[in-house]
Amino acid sequence: MTYIKPKFRHPDLQKNKLGYTIDYYEGSLSTLCAGCGHDSISGAIIRACFEANIEPHKVAKMSGIGCSSKTPAYFLSNSHGFNSVHGRMPSVATGANMANRDLIYFGVSGDGDTASIGMGQFVHVIRRNLNMVYLVMNNGCYGLTKGQDSATADCGSKNKTGNINLFEGIDLVSLGLELGAGFVAQSFSGDKGQLVPLIKAAMAHLGFALINVVSPCVTFNNNVGSTKSYDYIREHIEATSTFDFVPEMTEIKTDYSEGEIKQIAMHDGSLIQLNKLTKDWDPTNRSSAMNAMLNAKENNEFLTGLIYIDPESVETHELIQTSKTPLNQLSQSTLCPGNMALAEINADLR
Amino acid sequence: MNINDFVVRFANVNGTGSASANYLFTKAIFRMGVPVTPKNIFPSNIQGLPTWYEVRVSEKGYLGRREGIDLMVAVNPQSFAQDVASVKSGGYFLYDSTKKLAKEFLRDDINYIEIPLMEISNSNYSDPRQRQLFKNIIYVGALCELLKIEFNVFEDLFAEQFKGKEKLIPLNVTALQLGMNYIKDYYPNSLNIKVERRDLLKNKILAEGNAACALGAVYGGATFAAWYPITPSTSVIDGYADYCKQFRIDKETGRKNYAIIQAEDELAAMGMVLGAMWNGARAFTSTSGPGLSLMNEFLGLAYFAEIPAVLIDVQRTGPSTGMPTRTQQSDVLEAAYASHGDTKHVLLFPSNPKECFDMTADAFDLAEHLQTPIIMLTDLDLGMNDHISEPYEWNDLRQYNRGKVLTAEGLDAAQNWGRYLDVDGDGIPYRTLPGTHPEKGSFFTRGSSHTEYAAYTESSDEYRKGMERLLKKWVTAKTLVPSSIVYPSKNKSDTGVIFFGTSTYSAEEAMDKLAEKNIHVDALRLRGFPFDKVFEEFVSSHKQIFVIEQNRDAQLKSLMMIELGTEASKLHSVLNFDGMPITADFIFNQIASSFKAQVSNA
Numbered sequence: 001m002t003y004i005k006p007k008f009r010h011p012d013l014q015k016n017k018l019g020y021t022i023d024y025y026e027g028s029l030s031t032l033c034a035g036c037g038h039d040s041i042s043g044a045i046i047r048a049c050f051e052a053n054i055e056p057h058k059v060a061k062m063s064g065i066g067c068s069s070k071t072p073a074y075f076l077s078n079s080h081g082f083n084s085v086h087g088r089m090p091s092v093a094t095g096a097n098m099a100n101r102d103l104i105y106f107g108v109s110g111d112g113d114t115a116s117i118g119m120g121q122f123v124h125v126i127r128r129n130l131n132m133v134y135l136v137m138n139n140g141c142y143g144l145t146k147g148q149d150s151a152t153a154d155c156g157s158k159n160k161t162g163n164i165n166l167f168e169g170i171d172l173v174s175l176g177l178e179l180g181a182g183f184v185a186q187s188f189s190g191d192k193g194q195l196v197p198l199i200k201a202a203m204a205h206l207g208f209a210l211i212n213v214v215s216p217c218v219t220f221n222n223n224v225g226s227t228k229s230y231d232y233i234r235e236h237i238e239a240t241s242t243f244d245f246v247p248e249m250t251e252i253k254t255d256y257s258e259g260e261i262k263q264i265a266m267h268d269g270s271l272i273q274l275n276k277l278t279k280d281w282d283p284t285n286r287s288s289a290m291n292a293m294l295n296a297k298e299n300n301e302f303l304t305g306l307i308y309i310d311p312e313s314v315e316t317h318e319l320i321q322t323s324k325t326p327l328n329q330l331s332q333s334t335l336c337p338g339n340m341a342l343a344e345i346n347a348d349l350r
Numbered sequence: 351m352n353i354n355d356f357v358v359r360f361a362n363v364n365g366t367g368s369a370s371a372n373y374l375f376t377k378a379i380f381r382m383g384v385p386v387t388p389k390n391i392f393p394s395n396i397q398g399l400p401t402w403y404e405v406r407v408s409e410k411g412y413l414g415r416r417e418g419i420d421l422m423v424a425v426n427p428q429s430f431a432q433d434v435a436s437v438k439s440g441g442y443f444l445y446d447s448t449k450k451l452a453k454e455f456l457r458d459d460i461n462y463i464e465i466p467l468m469e470i471s472n473s474n475y476s477d478p479r480q481r482q483l484f485k486n487i488i489y490v491g492a493l494c495e496l497l498k499i500e501f502n503v504f505e506d507l508f509a510e511q512f513k514g515k516e517k518l519i520p521l522n523v524t525a526l527q528l529g530m531n532y533i534k535d536y537y538p539n540s541l542n543i544k545v546e547r548r549d550l551l552k553n554k555i556l557a558e559g560n561a562a563c564a565l566g567a568v569y570g571g572a573t574f575a576a577w578y579p580i581t582p583s584t585s586v587i588d589g590y591a592d593y594c595k596q597f598r599i600d601k602e603t604g605r606k607n608y609a610i611i612q613a614e615d616e617l618a619a620m621g622m623v624l625g626a627m628w629n630g631a632r633a634f635t636s637t638s639g640p641g642l643s644l645m646n647e648f649l650g651l652a653y654f655a656e657i658p659a660v661l662i663d664v665q666r667t668g669p670s671t672g673m674p675t676r677t678q679q680s681d682v683l684e685a686a687y688a689s690h691g692d693t694k695h696v697l698l699f700p701s702n703p704k705e706c707f708d709m710t711a712d713a714f715d716l717a718e719h720l721q722t723p724i725i726m727l728t729d730l731d732l733g734m735n736d737h738i739s740e741p742y743e744w745n746d747l748r749q750y751n752r753g754k755v756l757t758a759e760g761l762d763a764a765q766n767w768g769r770y771l772d773v774d775g776d777g778i779p780y781r782t783l784p785g786t787h788p789e790k791g792s793f794f795t796r797g798s799s800h801t802e803y804a805a806y807t808e809s810s811d812e813y814r815k816g817m818e819r820l821l822k823k824w825v826t827a828k829t830l831v832p833s834s835i836v837y838p839s840k841n842k843s844d845t846g847v848i849f850f851g852t853s854t855y856s857a858e859e860a861m862d863k864l865a866e867k868n869i870h871v872d873a874l875r876l877r878g879f880p881f882d883k884v885f886e887e888f889v890s891s892h893k894q895i896f897v898i899e900q901n902r903d904a905q906l907k908s909l910m911m912i913e914l915g916t917e918a919s920k921l922h923s924v925l926n927f928d929g930m931p932i933t934a935d936f937i938f939n940q941i942a943s944s945f946k947a948q949v950s951n952a
Contacts, residue, residue, distance in 0.1 A: 055788060056792070057785055057788045059785065060629070069679075070712045073806070074479065078788070078789060079784070079792055080666045080783075080784035080793065080795070082628060083795065083797065084651065085621070085647055085651050085797065087458060088617060088621045088648065089623025090618070090621075091576075091617070091620075091622045091625065092625035092628070094575060094618075094621075094622045094625060094629060095621065095622035095624060095627075095628070095629070095633060096625035096626060097625070098574045098609045098611065098622070098625075098626050098631065098941075099574060099625070099627075099629035099630055099633070100629050100631070101631065102630075102785070103785050120615065121617075121621070123614075126613070128741055136453050145532055151863070183356060189814055193683070212636070228596075230751065240553065291834040305772045317609075320609060320611075321604070322606050322607075322608070322609045323606060323607050326628055327573035328630035328631040328783070332571060332750050334607055335573065336569055336732070336744070337568065337569065338746050339744040341597065342744050346553070346742055349556055350554075350555055
């Protein structure tokens with residue numbers, strides 16, 4: 001493959017309200033494996049920001065460490081980005097957000113970054129309801145260190161080396177619901193049609209917005225028996241798990257209509273089901289959403305879409321009542337009390 | 351008769367309200383214009399264990415701790431054995447004689463002052479809480495009479511303390527008089543120690559280092575503090591919150607021109623500080639040794655990705671539990687080289703509240719100018735004890751130095767901007783903040799190796815170039831840290847003494863003691879790291895150097911050997927690491943005996 005990104009664009013490329021074409025929202029060329037689900041999520045982020053007329057410089061891209069956390073280099077090259085430390089993106093995002101409440105904080109993390117090393121920070125950033133999008137590119141394994149199970153690998157899922165995971169997988173969506181997140185969504189990297197509007201909604205949400213996106217790892221967790229493989233969610237794909245061979249794959253597209261359950265059969269006979277939100281489900285009711293997640297787990301279904309939203313959610317700045325003017329824009333005269341005030345303090349200390 | 355030269359130690363039970371009574375005593379002596387230095391010696395506990403408060407009064411202005419208790423105020427029977435033993439011969443043991451003192455606590459060579467504190471209190475007050483609190487004031491009253499402290503000084507202090515709660519004033523005055531009257535009735539004879547009014551303090555203040563740091567952060571423009579509770583640093587953030595309530599609430603909207611987040615741990619606290627400073631707000635954290643350990647990971651990122659940060663480390667005895675309420679200077683090496691890979695950090699060493707204030711405010715300028723973390727190393731002694739200090743000052747003409755940050759106009763004017771490009775030759779590149787310009791100046795901050803244009807690279811040449819530029823920045827830092835202060839001796843000496851932080855008080859006193867013995871040495875107080883020119887010259891121009899530190903492993907000495915290549919044979923350590931503030935006697939004895947040995951060897 002080539003490592004130079006072609007600069008050619010169709011001259012009639014559509015412009016958004018800001019006058020930007022979609023390529024203005026792109027990033028540098030991805031260095032992830034061909035067919036990686038993460039790349040299609042990056043594509044969805046680009047599309048969502050373009051369609052939502054987001055000013056790229058008003059977005060700060062935050063990430064931790066891992067394959068997922070590399071992706072902010074591959075979208076929105078006109079935004080500042082911060083590829084921080086493994087599992088610590090939430091704290092950096094918190095500080096950045098405290099400094100300037102007017103930007104959009106777009107956090108990208110992975111399942112290792114969030115559910116293992118970063119679990120503490122993930123839990124606490126939800127508690128504080130920081131105004132940010134937190135998108136997890138969830139593939140159930142550690143790609144950069146060659147395929148170890150992650151904490152979101154389902155119990156019983158088989159990895160590439162044939163090892164069957166004995167431990168319970170952490171379900172980030174249920175956890176987010178439990179911790180009080182005001183926007184919880186789940187999607188599949190192959191379902192751009194759903195992901196783009198979800199990302200747009202998440203950016204518009206005032207408060208913490210979690211999107212858990214199952215994004216298969218084509219290299220290390222795409223084998224028979226894995227519950228996070230393309231095959232598990234698509235019935236007729238020719239996936240290969242040949243050792244050290246990375247297949248050139250095209251993205252899967254799933255299609256389903258409102259109210260339907262889509263069954264995706266695996267060639268080994270296992271099934272995953274994608275449910276669209278049914279009409280009798282109230283996504284603004286937390287306990288109904290939590291129940292639905294529990295039921296889905298029991299029925300071996302993979303629910304996607306907007307799971308829960310609290311439109312009245314109150315974000316951190318409003319909880320602690322910081323100034324409407326971003327803290328990083330307050331002038332020295334506002335911040336420094338001056339020598340007269342100091343004289344009074346000195347007098348009190350005598 | 352010792353006028354204005356003695357040590358009083360209070361032995362209390364923690365959680366009984368003794369702290370404010372003891373502070374009242376200190377403040378009264380301060381108001382008499384006499385140098386005074388109190389030390390809290392407290393347990394790692396909320397309530398019920400022994401706690402001590404030691405007050406040294408020194409006409410000569412010596413503000414270090416001194417061994418030898420002249421007067422023990424023993425209110426805690428739990429610690430009587432130890433308290434009786436620690437009184438120096440000829441000294442006084444004042445105790446609550448409501449219960450008879452056991453025979454084993456009787457010594458022939460000290461004087462006993464018996465006051466039935468609990469009995470007096472119980473017969474005057476019925477409310478149990480009042481009985482407890484006023485018992486404390488009664489012993490302060492006894493001291494007022496015994497040490498000849500002016501009564502109206504206390505009246506003034508009560509009036510100030512209970513402004514707005516005036517009905518408490520007469521209650522306290524009465525309690526004080528109960529103690530005074532008891533002494534007049536039963537101990538009319540003078541002690542061999544007393545306080546006499548002087549005018550030695552001029553416009554000095556009595557302040558805690560932690561509060562001074564907090565105030566410095568407010569004046570330095572910090573708008574965000576992220577922290578995790580840890581003794582002895584907690585009162586830095588408490589102080590910041592208090593001063594912010596005073597100065598940073600918008601009068602019209604009632605909203606806060608600051609934010610404080612109590613993080614889930616120190617890792618997160620440091621991450622938050624970096625996120626905020628990366629985004630253009632001045633932010634800081636404060637912690638102690640164990641917290642600094644957790645912050646190591648982020649400090650490495652900040653060093654390499656060149657993100658400003660301010661960290662106040664109030665050092666304590668390590669490692670984690672045991673003596674977290676005792677003082678030490680034992681994070682020097684950990685702070686200097688915090689994190690993985692090739693890292694070194696700029697350190698500041700304040701030694702009094704004024705410097706805590708100044709250096710905290712300066713730390714934000716330094717951090718933003720150098721685009722790197724600044725770690726201030728204070729300690730429990732400085733942070734949690736009151737110290738006599740020069741008053742705080744602020745130059746209203748001063749402008750914050752925000753460092754090399756490109757505005758939108760700057761970005762339009764700049765040609766060939768690169769985030770890590772050294773344009774000025776000082777190793778410091780230009781940075782940009784998110785949201786500045788719609789089309790220019792964005793970059794991806796990363797801990798991974800990057801080119802001068804912030805692009806990912808695995809090129810050895812690019813990596814080495816970046817690391818070498820960071821060294822150039824290090825050389826620039828040498829010229830920006832507060833310079834060392836030299837105390838030349840009367841006779842030019844080939845022996846030098848080096849100290850920093852809270853060792854300063856006792857080191858200065860020890861030098862006077864040495865001079866009395868005709869041992870003249872030059873001295874230097876270190877205030878920053880990397881070592882400045884003054885420091886380097888001092889080290890190279892002296893044949894032997896005593897390095898005074900409050901840690902076991904001679905950490906500053908190691909740092910000198912690593913950074914300056916100073917030969918070990920030239921450096922003699924004076925090390926105090928028992929958790930108690932270092933004393934002048936300790937320093938004097940070590941240096942004097944070394945000289946004696948050298949003379950006898952010659």
